[in-house]
Amino acid sequence: MYTRCILRDKYSRFNLRRKFFTSAKSINALNGLPDSGNPRGESNGISQFEIQQVFRCKEYIWIDRHKFHDVGFQAHHKGSITDEEQVDPFSLVADELSILANRLRSMILTEIPKLGTAAEYFFKLGVEGKRFRPMVLLLMASSLTIGIPEVAADCLRKGLDEEQRLRQQRIAEITEMIHVASLLHDDVLDDADTRRGVGSLNFVMGNKLAVLAGDFLLSRASVALASLKNTEVVELLSKVLEHLVTGEIMQMTNTNEQRCSMEYYMQKTFYKTASLMANSCKAIALIAGQPAEVCMLAYDYGRNLGLAYQLLDDVLDFTGTTASLGKGSLSDIRQGIVTAPILFALEEFPQLHDVINRKFKKPGDIDLALEFLGKSDGIRKAKQLAAQHAGLAAFSVESFPPSESEYVKLCRKALIDLSEKVITRTR
Amino acid sequence: MYTRCILRDKYSRFNLRRKFFTSAKSINALNGLPDSGNPRGESNGISQFEIQQVFRCKEYIWIDRHKFHDVGFQAHHKGSITDEEQVDPFSLVADELSILANRLRSMILTEIPKLGTAAEYFFKLGVEGKRFRPMVLLLMASSLTIGIPEVAADCLRKGLDEEQRLRQQRIAEITEMIHVASLLHDDVLDDADTRRGVGSLNFVMGNKLAVLAGDFLLSRASVALASLKNTEVVELLSKVLEHLVTGEIMQMTNTNEQRCSMEYYMQKTFYKTASLMANSCKAIALIAGQPAEVCMLAYDYGRNLGLAYQLLDDVLDFTGTTASLGKGSLSDIRQGIVTAPILFALEEFPQLHDVINRKFKKPGDIDLALEFLGKSDGIRKAKQLAAQHAGLAAFSVESFPPSESEYVKLCRKALIDLSEKVITRTR
Numbered sequence: 001m002y003t004r005c006i007l008r009d010k011y012s013r014f015n016l017r018r019k020f021f022t023s024a025k026s027i028n029a030l031n032g033l034p035d036s037g038n039p040r041g042e043s044n045g046i047s048q049f050e051i052q053q054v055f056r057c058k059e060y061i062w063i064d065r066h067k068f069h070d071v072g073f074q075a076h077h078k079g080s081i082t083d084e085e086q087v088d089p090f091s092l093v094a095d096e097l098s099i100l101a102n103r104l105r106s107m108i109l110t111e112i113p114k115l116g117t118a119a120e121y122f123f124k125l126g127v128e129g130k131r132f133r134p135m136v137l138l139l140m141a142s143s144l145t146i147g148i149p150e151v152a153a154d155c156l157r158k159g160l161d162e163e164q165r166l167r168q169q170r171i172a173e174i175t176e177m178i179h180v181a182s183l184l185h186d187d188v189l190d191d192a193d194t195r196r197g198v199g200s201l202n203f204v205m206g207n208k209l210a211v212l213a214g215d216f217l218l219s220r221a222s223v224a225l226a227s228l229k230n231t232e233v234v235e236l237l238s239k240v241l242e243h244l245v246t247g248e249i250m251q252m253t254n255t256n257e258q259r260c261s262m263e264y265y266m267q268k269t270f271y272k273t274a275s276l277m278a279n280s281c282k283a284i285a286l287i288a289g290q291p292a293e294v295c296m297l298a299y300d301y302g303r304n305l306g307l308a309y310q311l312l313d314d315v316l317d318f319t320g321t322t323a324s325l326g327k328g329s330l331s332d333i334r335q336g337i338v339t340a341p342i343l344f345a346l347e348e349f350p351q352l353h354d355v356i357n358r359k360f361k362k363p364g365d366i367d368l369a370l371e372f373l374g375k376s377d378g379i380r381k382a383k384q385l386a387a388q389h390a391g392l393a394a395f396s397v398e399s400f401p402p403s404e405s406e407y408v409k410l411c412r413k414a415l416i417d418l419s420e421k422v423i424t425r426t427r
Numbered sequence: 428m429y430t431r432c433i434l435r436d437k438y439s440r441f442n443l444r445r446k447f448f449t450s451a452k453s454i455n456a457l458n459g460l461p462d463s464g465n466p467r468g469e470s471n472g473i474s475q476f477e478i479q480q481v482f483r484c485k486e487y488i489w490i491d492r493h494k495f496h497d498v499g500f501q502a503h504h505k506g507s508i509t510d511e512e513q514v515d516p517f518s519l520v521a522d523e524l525s526i527l528a529n530r531l532r533s534m535i536l537t538e539i540p541k542l543g544t545a546a547e548y549f550f551k552l553g554v555e556g557k558r559f560r561p562m563v564l565l566l567m568a569s570s571l572t573i574g575i576p577e578v579a580a581d582c583l584r585k586g587l588d589e590e591q592r593l594r595q596q597r598i599a600e601i602t603e604m605i606h607v608a609s610l611l612h613d614d615v616l617d618d619a620d621t622r623r624g625v626g627s628l629n630f631v632m633g634n635k636l637a638v639l640a641g642d643f644l645l646s647r648a649s650v651a652l653a654s655l656k657n658t659e660v661v662e663l664l665s666k667v668l669e670h671l672v673t674g675e676i677m678q679m680t681n682t683n684e685q686r687c688s689m690e691y692y693m694q695k696t697f698y699k700t701a702s703l704m705a706n707s708c709k710a711i712a713l714i715a716g717q718p719a720e721v722c723m724l725a726y727d728y729g730r731n732l733g734l735a736y737q738l739l740d741d742v743l744d745f746t747g748t749t750a751s752l753g754k755g756s757l758s759d760i761r762q763g764i765v766t767a768p769i770l771f772a773l774e775e776f777p778q779l780h781d782v783i784n785r786k787f788k789k790p791g792d793i794d795l796a797l798e799f800l801g802k803s804d805g806i807r808k809a810k811q812l813a814a815q816h817a818g819l820a821a822f823s824v825e826s827f828p829p830s831e832s833e834y835v836k837l838c839r840k841a842l843i844d845l846s847e848k849v850i851t852r853t854r
Contacts, residue, residue: 212612212672212676
C-alpha cells in the first residue's frame with residue numbers, strides 16, 4: 001500500500017509536488033519532517049476528492065513546502081544510504097553510453113553528411129553533460145531490474161533480460177534524439193536575429209539545415225518508438241513532443257501577467273525540460289514491467305530531477321562558474337526571458353514589474369534587474385527550490401521496492417548522487 | 428488468389444510499379460494490354476525469387492512500360508465503369524471535411540493565436556485543393572466499408588460503424604497535419620534567402636514561428652496517432668515522417684549524377700509526396716479491417732495518385748495554366764531542382780548535362796534549358812508518365828473486392844475520377 005506525499009505550496013494546483021512513500025511513517029523516519037496536521041484536509045482550494053482523482057491514491061499526506069524547504073536536502077541525506085563514498089554514475093553504464101552515442105553519430109553522418117558538424121557537436125564522446133539523459137535512463141533501467149539473482153555485478157549484467165535491456169536502450173536513444181531535435185529547432189533564428197549575429201550552431205549551419213536535422217531526428221525517433229510496439233510508451237513520448245512545443249509556445253507568446261507568474265514559469269519549465277525526463281523514466285519502468293505505483297515513482301524522479309536541473313541552470317545563467325552575480329552569460333535576461341531568481345526577487349521588490357514588462361529592453365534595464373536581484377534573496381531561494389526538487393527526486397528512488405542485488409543498489413545510489421550533483425554543479 | 432502485375436521499365440529495381448489484379452485475365456479484359464510474353468522470366472537483373480520476395484506473391488505478370496504507356500489511361504477508361512457522368516468527389520464527404528478543417532483551424536487558433544494567419548491560410552474552408560488529402564482518405568474509407576447492408580446512401584452513412592469512421596477521420600486529420608507541417612518546414616529559409624526576399628508564408632511569419640507551427644502540428648499528429656492504439660498504423664505514419672525527411676535530404680544534398688537520374692528523381696518524389704498518400708490510404712484500409720491484399724491495393728492507389736499528382740505539378744511549373752512553355756512559375760528550375768520534363772529532355776539532348784550540373788545558375792541557363800525542353804518530347808513524356816500512374820491508381824480501386832452497395836460504388840467511382848482529375852487539371 002502506497003501513500004503519496006504531496007508538497008503544499010502557494011503556487012496552486014499545478015505546482016503540487018507528489019511522491020509515494022511506502023508508509024507515512026517513513027517520512028518521519030527519513031528526515032523528521034512533520035505531518036502538517038492536515039492529512040485529509042483541503043489545500044489551495046482543491047478538494048479531497050480531486051486530490052484522490054489527480055494523484056490516484058486514497059492515502060496522502062500534506063507536507064508544508066516551507067517546512068520541507070528548511071530541512072530539505074541536507075536532512076534527507078543524513079538519514080539515507082548515501083553515507084558511503086559517491087558512486088561514479090557514468091562508469092556504471094559507460095559501455096552502453098558509448099555504443100548509443102556512436103550509433104546516433106554514425107546514423108547522422110551516414111544519412112546527412114552535411115550535418116557532420118552538428119553530429120560531432122551533439123553526439124561527441126567525452127563531452128560531459130551531453131549524455132546526461134541516456135545515463136539517467138540506463139541507471140533507471142538497472143535500478144528497476146527485477147527478478148535478478150544476487151550475483152556479482154558483471155555476471156548480473158550478462159544475466160539481464162537482453163531483449164528488455166535493448167528496448168530500454170532504445171528509449172534512451174529516442175529520448176536523446178528528441179532532446180537534440182528540440183535544441184536544434186529552438187535555436188532556429190529569425191532573420192532579425194541572424195542580422196544581429198546572435199551566436200548559435202544554427203547560425204553557422206543555417207536554419208534550413210537545422211530544421212532538417214531536427215526533423216530527421218524526430219522522424220527517426222518516431223520510427224524507433226513505433227518499433228517498440230507498446231502503445232503506452234508511444235503515448236508517453238508523444239505527449240513529450242506536445243509538451244516541448246507547448247513550453248516553447250508559452251515562452252514565445254505570453255502576457256505581462258504570465259511573465260510575472262511563478263506558477264506559469266514552473267509549468268513552462270516542466271513542459272520544456274522536465275516532461276522529457278519524467279515520461280522517459282516512466283517508459284523505462286513500464287518496459288521493466290513495474291506496477292503503476294513504481295512507474296509513477298520513476299516519473300517523479302525524472303520530473304523533479306528535470307526541474308532541479310533547470311532551476312540551477314537559471315541560477316548559473318546569472319552567476320556563471322563564480323558565486324558572484326552577473327558573471328554568467330545572462331542569456332535568458334538578454335532574450336527577455338524571466339526565470340526563477342528574478343521571480344523570487346520580484347516578491348521582495350515589486351518595482352521589478354516594470355522592467356519585466358519591458359522585457360529588459362530599455363537601456364539600463366538589465367543592470368537594474370541585476371541590482372534588485374543582488375539586494376534580494378532571489379538566487380538563494382531559486383537554489384533552495386532546486387535542492388527541494390533534487391531531494392524529492394532522491395526520495396522517489398529510495399521508495400523503490402526493496403532489492404537485495406548489490407548492483408541494483410549501486411545504480412539507485414548513483415541516481416540519488418546524480419540528484420545532488422545536479423544542484424551542486426557550477427556549470 | 429491475387430496475381431500482382433508488375434510494370435517493367437528501365438528505371439531499375441526501385442521503380443518497378445506493382446499492382447494486384449483479381450486474375451491475369453482481367454488485365455486483358457480491362458484494357459487489352461498484352462502480356463509481355465515473359466511472365467516468369469527475369470527483368471532488370473532481378474530474379475524470380477527476389478520478385479516473389481519483394482512483392483509477396485507467387486503469381487505475377489510483367490507488363491512492358493512502353494506498351495502500357497501507349498494504351499495507358501485512355502484504354503483503361505474505355506473499358507471501365509466510368510461511362511456514366513462524373514461524380515463530384517467533394518460533395519460525397521463535404522460535411523466531414525468541414526468538421527475536420529474547422530477542428531484543425533480552431534486548434535491552432537486556440538493554442539497559438541500568433542499563428543492565426545497560417546491557420547487561415549492552410550485550413551480555410553472553400554479553398555480548393557487544400558483538402559485534397561483528407562478527401563481522398565474519407566472516400567477511401569467509404570470505398571472499403573464492408574458488411575454494410577444495401578440501403579439508401581443517407582441511411583447507410585448513419586449505419587456506418589461510427590467508431591471506425593471516427594478513427595478513419597483521425598487518420599485523415601493526422602495526414603493533413605503532417606502534410607502542412609512538412610510544407611511549413613520545407614519553406615524555412617536561410618538567411619541568404621530572406622535577404623534575397625524570396626516570397627513564402629514563412630518570410631512573412633518568420634522562420635521561428637514557422638518551425639514552431641510545424642512542430643506543433645507534428646506533435647499533435649503524434650498524440651492523435653498514439654491515441655489510435657494501433658501499432659501497425661503508428662508504424663506506417665512514422666515511416667511517412669522518415670520518408671518526408673529523406674526526400675528533403677535527397678533534394679538538398681545530391682551529386683551531379685543523382686540530379687540527372689530519373690530513378691533518383693522518382694525515389695525522391697515517392698518520399699516527398701507519394702509516401703504520405705500511400706501509407707495513409709493503407710492505414711485507412713487497415714482500420715477498416717481489410718485483408719493485407721486489399722490494404723496493398725489502397726497503398727498502390729495512394730502511391731500512384733501521389734506520383735501522378737507530382738509529375739503533373741512538375742509539368743505545370745513549366746507551362747502554368749496555359750499550354751505554352753515558360754508560362755509557369757518556373758520555381759523548380761530557379762531553385763536548381765531538376766524534374767521529370769527536364770530529365771526526359773536530357774535523354775534526347777545530352778547537352779543539358781552541363782546546365783543541370785551548374786544548377787541553372789549561370790546567366791542564360793534557364794532560357795537554354797527551356798529551349799531544349801521545347802525542342803524535346805519532355806513535357807509530353809512527363810504527362811504520359813503521370814497518366815500512367817493515374818491509370819494504375821484507377822486500376823487499384825477497380826480491383827477492390829466487389830461491393831453491392833451503391834454508395835460504396837459511388838465513392839470508388841469518385842476515387843477513379845480523382846485520378847483523372849489529377850492529371851487533367853491546369854493548376
